[in-house]
Amino acid sequence: MARRQIDTRAEIRAVALQLFAEQGFEKTSLREIAERLGITKAALYYHFPSKSDLLSDVVAPLLTDVPAMLDAAERAGESDPRRILEGYFDVIARHRVVFMAMLSDIGALARLDVLPAVFGWRDRLQTLLVGPDASAADAARVTVAVGGLQDAAVMMGGGPAAEVRAAAVDAAYRALRT
Amino acid sequence: MARRQIDTRAEIRAVALQLFAEQGFEKTSLREIAERLGITKAALYYHFPSKSDLLSDVVAPLLTDVPAMLDAAERAGESDPRRILEGYFDVIARHRVVFMAMLSDIGALARLDVLPAVFGWRDRLQTLLVGPDASAADAARVTVAVGGLQDAAVMMGGGPAAEVRAAAVDAAYRALRT
DNA sequence: GTCTATAATCAGATAGAC
DNA sequence: GTCTATCTGATTATAGAC
Numbered sequence: 435m436a437r438r439q440i441d442t443r444a445e446i447r448a449v450a451l452q453l454f455a456e457q458g459f460e461k462t463s464l465r466e467i468a469e470r471l472g473i474t475k476a477a478l479y480y481h482f483p484s485k486s487d488l489l490s491d492v493v494a495p496l497l498t499d500v501p502a503m504l505d506a507a508e509r510a511g512e513s514d515p516r517r518i519l520e521g522y523f524d525v526i527a528r529h530r531v532v533f534m535a536m537l538s539d540i541g542a543l544a545r546l547d548v549l550p551a552v553f554g555w556r557d558r559l560q561t562l563l564v565g566p567d568a569s570a571a572d573a574a575r576v577t578v579a580v581g582g583l584q585d586a587a588v589m590m591g592g593g594p595a596a597e598v599r600a601a602a603v604d605a606a607y608r609a610l611r612t
Numbered sequence: 613m614a615r616r617q618i619d620t621r622a623e624i625r626a627v628a629l630q631l632f633a634e635q636g637f638e639k640t641s642l643r644e645i646a647e648r649l650g651i652t653k654a655a656l657y658y659h660f661p662s663k664s665d666l667l668s669d670v671v672a673p674l675l676t677d678v679p680a681m682l683d684a685a686e687r688a689g690e691s692d693p694r695r696i697l698e699g700y701f702d703v704i705a706r707h708r709v710v711f712m713a714m715l716s717d718i719g720a721l722a723r724l725d726v727l728p729a730v731f732g733w734r735d736r737l738q739t740l741l742v743g744p745d746a747s748a749a750d751a752a753r754v755t756v757a758v759g760g761l762q763d764a765a766v767m768m769g770g771g772p773a774a775e776v777r778a779a780a781v782d783a784a785y786r787a788l789r790t
Numbered sequence: 791g792t793c794t795a796t797a798a799t800c801a802g803a804t805a806g807a808c
Numbered sequence: 809g810t811c812t813a814t815c816t817g818a819t820t821a822t823a824g825a826c
Binding site: 463464465475476479483484485 | 800801802803804805
């Protein structure tokens, strides 16, 4: 049944994401994922041809949404740093759990070749925020602002969301200004 | 020979640290470490009773230096945020590679029970920086400032170190102020 | 202190029945 | 679409010789 396949795939993704975020990609075995779903390892292999493919699938939404946000900002010629920072905060916050899973096993990402993409985001954000001819000091400021904002987005959960978002974006904005 | 033992232990630590930082704790096998040193797996077990013990040993310097820095700041009643931020930047920068190894396998750290300690640092830093009765917005500002500063310390390498340090500390300081 | 040899376990992956 | 059964290879760890 086609319905069932969609559900099972989605369930696998959800369970895998949760386990990856909790204990990292390498440490999470297919047996563990299968057991939690009440299916067998072999059934997993029907839906995903390899463990790497499962990770790719889990991480995909983040990997398309961040560039999409950057595309939009670049196309609009967005020059208000506050708007850019808000946009970035929102993408990361929306994919918090995936982002945590990525953080908790950077080694696995390196093997998947997504690290170059992530560094590419940084470059594009830097250009948007302080222009193409950034000094080492400019770059340091961007690192503090963007890195800090990322942390705040990932850790979100306690406290009124809107207030936290405003305070974090504001702080990152001030970090940027000389 | 006692001399030899010390050297071998130190060499094991160094190679393990490098591999952990490159590819994470789980992905790095004892075979790999032993091969790179030209010794056998069994020899590793002579020096470290388990893989976890090796990780603990590698991470230990960071785990003692950060609390030491916080102790000093608390004992001195340090109230200048800039000084505290400088101190934190310096500890992290000094242990950059260990810190990267920790970041690249957060799952392993969770199993070692060091995560509570790390969150403890955050709390102490927060109290030092914005006092004991922080609002959600205050906490968000601290997250941006400290998280961003951490990133800058870890990524240090390109550019004149003193200039980067000053710019990063300055940015974190501004992120903190309302 | 370092070795050889091996135990015990678990990993990811595949073949083929139902 | 899920199963049973199995393969292959790697892993951590141990025992005991030198």
